[in-house]
Amino acid sequence: MWRDPKKMVPACAVAFLLSGIAPALASDDAPPPLDHGIQVSAPAGSSASVSVSHPAFDGSQARITITEDAVLAEVGERSIALHNTELPVELWRNQHSILLLDINFDGFLDVGVLDSVGYGGVNMYWRFSLADPKAGFAYAGIFSNPERDDVMGWLRSSARSGPIWSSDIYRIEDGEPVFHYSRERHGEYDRIIVPGMEQVAIISAIAPDPWDFEATDDPAFHQTALATVPRAYFHNDPNEESRRDAYLVDGDVGRVLNVTFNRDWLYVTFTHSQSGRTTEGWLRAEDMVFVQG
Structure with missing residues (x-):
């Protein structure tokens, strides 16, 4: 709402x-x-x-x-x-x-x-x-x-057209607005559109807000993030020195389990759809975008 x-x-x-x-x-x-x-x-x-x-x-x-x-x-x-x-x-x-x-x-x-x-x-x-x-x-x-989104450091610009609300997400960097993604609300589902990508994520609009800490205690809750670079590398710790060989590719979606205090690293678990292998670790937030919540 x-x-x-x-x-x-x-x-x-x-x-x-x-x-x-x-x-x-x-x-x-x-x-x-x-x-x-x-x-x-x-x-x-x-x-x-x-x-x-x-x-x-x-x-x-x-x-x-x-x-x-x-x-x-x-x-x-x-x-x-x-x-x-x-x-x-x-x-x-x-x-x-x-x-x-x-x-x-x-x-x-x-x-x-x-x-x-x-x-x-x-x-x-x-x-x-x-x-x-x-x-x-x-x-x-x-x-x-x-x-303002004081948790993620985003500026949200929203408008209504007919029955649909759309929100454009920006960060102001060096005095210029940098567009990150757009979210459209279509009743029971939302569409996430990331610039420069063919993929359009469609998610449930009834999921709780990812920053509603009472709601996130519910085991059924999940929040996800989508990779927006060719290779988003996993790290053992939230720093560049601990980078591993494993990575997500552009368009992969993983579950977010934790976020660093300054919001620059996400702890993500990802299960490959074909091999069934699960990988988890820290990813740079700048390589990802939230697509649920």
Whole structure:
């Protein structure tokens, strides 16, 4: 089930709450929920502003201001136009909005400006700029209903078309969104589409969330990962030095039994469909993609 973004927060309250924001830390056994960000809006003909921490200088603040026809960011002595607000305000509750959300996981809030609205208000597209110590703010892309996955370090961009919800999974690397895979929800099953691959994984949509730790206690639960490189080598330990000769090939799917704390290694067991031989060990997470949960 997809959840609605957080309700709008008055700009004055948001300014107070965010003036000293710091990166959120998760405990080992209680990953935080998906983060929808904080929305700030200004009715037509008025303005709103909010101050957030910025990486340019220690203690520096960026002030984001919504005017009738633009969204501006002030960083030090610089004024940066994040967006010329061309969206007719009557299309979305007679107001302009920004969404404050750290989409590249650097501990600083980035700024999305409401760019367009589709499907009767279901799909909200936000034009995002990253808080950048050199450029002030740097354009990153447009994302629909963006959500952070604090466990995997992903940004999810989801949209509805007819009865189908689709989600594109990104990581922001060096200021650029890198697309990892897409997931479409078709009632009782989901389709996973990995770029550059002919294989399309079809999985049960009724499986529990892989990060729901109560659900994963159920022996019937399983989460799987699919190899996305020609050879994904097994390792005895989660490090490059312990690499073995055994490997998965592009498209092989194994069961994930464990994940390192920083999510860069997966412990996977794989049974060959023809020989019946089972192999298990650590695989680099960058060579795999989750296809269930």
